[in-house]
Amino acid sequence: MTDDQNIVFDDDIMITMRGVSDSVGLPYTVNPMEIVDRQALVEIREGPTGQVGPDGDPAWPWLWQGDIADTASLFALAPTTADARKAWRVVAENSVYYWTGLEFIAFADAFGAAGRKGAPNVLTGSGVTGATGSAAAAEIIGAAPNQQLRITFPRGATGDAGAPGGPGRIQDSSDILIDDDHPLGQDYVLSWSTALGKFRPVPSPAPAGPWAIASNQFTGGTNLSEAVRTVATATIPAQPVPWRPRVEGGLTVQTHVAALGAARCDIEVRIGSPEGELVGYGYALGASNIVRSPILPRFEYVLAPTSTLGVVPANQTTTLYVLVRRVGTANYSIVTTGAQLIVYAETV
Numbered sequence: 457m458t459d460d461q462n463i464v465f466d467d468d469i470m471i472t473m474r475g476v477s478d479s480v481g482l483p484y485t486v487n488p489m490e491i492v493d494r495q496a497l498v499e500i501r502e503g504p505t506g507q508v509g510p511d512g513d514p515a516w517p518w519l520w521q522g523d524i525a526d527t528a529s530l531f532a533l534a535p536t537t538a539d540a541r542k543a544w545r546v547v548a549e550n551s552v553y554y555w556t557g558l559e560f561i562a563f564a565d566a567f568g569a570a571g572r573k574g575a576p577n578v579l580t581g582s583g584v585t586g587a588t589g590s591a592a593a594a595e596i597i598g599a600a601p602n603q604q605l606r607i608t609f610p611r612g613a614t615g616d617a618g619a620p621g622g623p624g625r626i627q628d629s630s631d632i633l634i635d636d637d638h639p640l641g642q643d644y645v646l647s648w649s650t651a652l653g654k655f656r657p658v659p660s661p662a663p664a665g666p667w668a669i670a671s672n673q674f675t676g677g678t679n680l681s682e683a684v685r686t687v688a689t690a691t692i693p694a695q696p697v698p699w700r701p702r703v704e705g706g707l708t709v710q711t712h713v714a715a716l717g718a719a720r721c722d723i724e725v726r727i728g729s730p731e732g733e734l735v736g737y738g739y740a741l742g743a744s745n746i747v748r749s750p751i752l753p754r755f756e757y758v759l760a761p762t763s764t765l766g767v768v769p770a771n772q773t774t775t776l777y778v779l780v781r782r783v784g785t786a787n788y789s790i791v792t793t794g795a796q797l798i799v800y801a802e803t804v
């Protein structure tokens with residue numbers, strides 16, 4: 457049911473609502489409405505500022521396509537949905553046309569207005585040397601805000617030779633390589649590497665040592681009957697390179713025999729354990745006389761420069777064992793007076 461008596465304007469109109477700020481804070485009792493032709497303007501008091509809403513989705517980036525002469529040329533491109541988000545500058549209209557994938561959106565007068573304030577330019581300076589007799593020049597290179605003033609100074613005439621400089625460090629030479637993979641070390645020497653084409657530091661190949669034990673580190677005894685007796689040990693610290701021991705020394709062993717050669721005792725130096733590889737040997741005379749037997753290098757198998765026999769790996773501590781091994785059944789005595797073992801580490 458309608459009440460025709462309340463109809464004061466019978467036509468379609470466009471209503472525009474505009475917020476009005478309230479600087480006093482008094483409530484409006486009447487919201488004014490003004491009708492001009494077929495348009496109505498309603499002013500409504502603005503409410504208090506609301507809370508900040510959540511961030512929206514990021515704007516779609518424009519795929520800038522550059523300039524095109526006019527709209528006819530633009531429409532002739534016949535873009536499809538695959539061309540969505542592309543934009544062109546139509547020079548004839550000074551407008552930007554944005555393709556949504558379905559239609560063009562035009563932004564009139566898109567060029568010519570002042571843009572936002574850019575970052576301040578940070579100008580730095582540099583100097584270069586020009587050819588002898590050339591003119592001085594200055595130019596600004598780079599792009600703002602990081603530009604550079606480059607000044608070219610003419611090269612002067614060659615002067616007199618200066619005084620000789622001080623000696624430089626060997627390690628700073630261009631044909632020497634020292635880095636994390638080729639570090640310096642105590643007692644290192646320079647060695648040429650054909651693969652690298654440079655000298656690089658390596659552990660010294662000279663023998664290390666000597667390490668020695670003397671009579672008070674040997675264990676003697678009289679009228680012994682053990683088939684094998686350990687009489688001394690010598691511990692050699694880890695070396696930076698693989699090495700093989702070279703031993704020298706002597707020990708007095710008396711074999712209690714009634715006839716010459718009836719029995720004897722061998723002196724052995726073994727590496728790593730009493731059953732390790734033989735690296736030293738002494739032959740005790742099979743006689744009842746007290747004779748000091750020399751200890752010299754000896755290996756049980758054929759030895760070559762590339763052999764691993766008796767080799768101690770790099771960075772590994774090892775122990776040498778001095779043994780007396782009885783050959784026969786006679787008892788024997790060990791005299792430690794004058795006993796000694798000297799060890800050198802020969803690099804392999």
